[in-house]
């Protein structure tokens with residue numbers, strides 16, 4: 001109990017326990033061996049280099065502390081006068097060099113494996129957005145965004161924080177166990193970096209580039225990670241969750257997603273009531289727009305303008321459609337046309353034109369979005 | 377001493393009175409003093425930002441500031457500490473000490489010296505003024521990766537770019553001056569291989585500066601073109617390449633980290649022999665090791681970029697070359713330890729800081745070696761493990777080196793001994809605070825906490841709290857340092873000419889305090 005609650009005790013215990021492997025995992029003071037063959041190899045490499053460093057440290061600092069205690073002037077030590085030895089210099093150049101070669105060999109072997117993404121069964125394209133991830137199962141015609149699920153109330157200390165605070169998303173990436181999955185990374189705006197420690201996969205998602213990596217997870221489970229490259233304001237709020245399912249469960253999940261996707265596509269021809277659009281719009285706005293324009297539409301001036309009372313949202317309807325669908329190049333306002341469904345776009349725009357006192361009474365139907373996209 | 381001009385006999389050689397003394401001075405001691413004070417002010421400014429960062433990270437959840445401002449703080453903290461605190465401090469030390477150590481009357485280019493100092497305050501005024509602008513300060517990290525720092529940057533990025541240009545110009549002028557001084561103005565008889573190591577390391581550092589500051593200027597100019605003149609160096613949409621930015625930046629950035637550590641190597645190589653009462657072990661190998669580190673520093677830049685998706689051959693090359701740096705660095709550490717071995721040691725404050733330097737810098741070296749292993753770096757990269765690593769090489773490395781140098785030479789500069797008890801207190805509080813602040817960062821980094829995030833998952837809470845307490849302790853302790861320095865300037869026990877017991881070097885052959893003009897007649901070195 002004391003150990004759990006008192007950070008000071010934990011720190012000291014953590015430092016002491018550094019030397020016992022089993023304790024490391026418990027106290028979260030070390031890398032996790034992870035869930036794949038690669039991650040275990042990486043962990044082993046990490047431990048090898050760590051222990052080599054420890055032993056070099058013991059020898060070097062041992063000599064130093066010995067001198068500090070034994071060769072003090074206050075104890076009457078008289079300085080020797082030696083100050084050069086080519087032989088000694090050669091020895092302590094050669095030995096570290098040999099140790100480095102010994103480390104480089106297994107490191108090279110592991111790196112070669114990490115780089116071999118051939119013969120993957122599934123391709124997932126991972127795209128970094130400010131500040132969410134998009135997953136596209138390239139051969140399955142299924143794709144979706146994955147947003148932070150932790151509420152603003154938890155973040156701003158108005159509600160107790162859940163167990164997976166900041167490490168939970170609305171739609172996790174789902175992959176099958178015992179299958180080689182290849183990831184293709186890119187980004188829509190700035191550089192992000194997709195990192196799941198248990199898979200030992202970290203690769204930058206760079207606009208205009210496609211990077212590759214892969215994983216093969218043995219056991220079903222949930223693995224969590226975060227964006228690892230500073231990508232702006234909410235860099236700390238774009239986690240990654242990977243759910244690994246057994247083959248059968250994965251197939252079932254994929255069927256459901258595909259059915260859902262085709263139903264969504266049909267919706268765009270339907271007509272909705274204002275209430276339906278407002279409800280859906282509020283939800284979609286909170287998920288996609290509130291990060292910058294704020295939940296109450298007041299924005300975060302000066303960088304992110306308010307929508308409450310903005311000319312665009314109360315008058316200029318075409319402009320409103322245009323900026324949401326096509327974005328504004330060179331600013332943080334991204335093009336949401338390719339990101340969201342027509343129904344969501346219609347709902348959000350309807351919501352923005354009627355919420356927070358923007359009482360225009362306008363109702364935008366999905367079909368208008370379709371027409372707008374097709375060039376009026 | 378015939379080499380010393382008595383100020384009282386030549387009144388016009390003494391310092392002018394009032395403010396204009398400092399504005400117009402071309403005296404290396406005055407300029408050194410200004411550099412050192414400037415760097416200390418920047419150290420406190422950058423430190424205050426670190427305190428804000430650690431206060432926000434004290435607990436999970438957002439408490440004090442918004443994520444946007446948090447990013448401004450991490451960016452400004454890094455820029456100010458690197459360009460405002462560490463680099464000017466070393467230039468200040470070089471100004472004071474290089475002429476004194478090589479027996480020169482002043483720097484070779486005194487007017488350039490004045491200019492290179494006096495443009496610095498303007499550079500930082502430009503940079504800091506952005507904090508008071510509507511768009512806010514730069515928020516893209518001290519590494520300012522494009523396109524976050526170009527297409528997506530706040531409009532104040534232009535102030536940042538011009539600030540960096542001016543800092544770069546200042547550094548280049550300073551470096552030219554130091555090279556010119558060392559190569560042309562050594563006392564008769566002082567061959568290159570008789571130069572004190574501080575002078576050697578600064579000579580090599582100055583060459584690094586001349587080689588890479590133009591690269592930094594180039595990369596920010598490319599940013600400027602992208603932002604204002606429609607080019608697309610770094611914008612993929614226009615056919616540019618965001619990764620190019622990182623290559624150019626780190627081609628500057630990696631040698632830059634050696635620029636911040638080599639002079640500290642020189643400092644401890646002066647101090648350890650003095651307090652071991654024994655000659656430095658392996659002088660020649662120290663010179664060669666420093667040169668090879670400098671050379672290798674140009675071949676390792678992409679080890680900061682193992683995750684950008686380089687081809688396998690590239691990863692392997694940069695992994696091997698980075699590991700290779702451990703060899704000359706190891707030689708240096710072994711030499712310092714062997715210098716202490718069978719010496720006659722005493723532990724005045726400069727020695728305490730130097731011993732801490734050797735141990736803690738080596739710890740930073742070990743984590744550096746771990747980071748060099750490319751497949752494992754995939755796990756470490758952009759986590760708090762990296763933050764721990766570079767704070768271990770920069771705080772007990774560069775900054776402890778600077779503290780050691782100040783305590784070592786302060787009696788020579790102002791003629792009084794500092795208060796040893798307070799100075800030791802300063803050392804121990806800094807030592808404990810710094811380790812409390814940065815050691816737990818290894819743990820949270822390995823456990824999976826990314827760097828540059830304003831809020832974190834619950835399992836990182838305890839160690840972050842300890843880090844924050846350590847950081848507050850380290851930060852508060854630096855006011856004690858200020859007090860000790862002011863107290864020493866204003867009075868204290870008279871320092872003798874030698875200050876320490878039989879120290880080696882020409883600086884100890886002039887009186888304490890060192891007169892305004894020294895070595896007008898060059899000393900003879902045997």
Ligand SMILES: [Cu+2]
Nearest residue numbers: 192193227231
């Ligand atoms: Cu990101």
